Amino acid sequence: MNAWYNSLVEKEDKPIEELETIEAYVDGMLRYTHKQGDRFQMTMIEDILNAVFALESDRRQHLLHVRFEKALLSNRLQKN
Secondary structure (H helix, E strand, O other): OHHHHHHHHHHHHHHHHHHHHHHHHHHHHHHHHHHHHHHOOHHHHHHHHHHHHHHHHHHHHHHHHHHHHHHHHHHHHHHO
């Protein structure tokens, strides 16, 4: 079971890195919009941000499931 737990720890790393990437790029898009937003169509910028938000939500949900599975397994390991 320890190998399974270790694999879950590794499985947790990917969505964390993905979320860090998403957050960095959202910050970049917002900074760019702050500086250059008047040059572009606002509804398109909002659509892009909403699409990225949906992707972020998906990754957060995946991370939640991995962490939940890890917590359940950790509980089982403590009882053994």
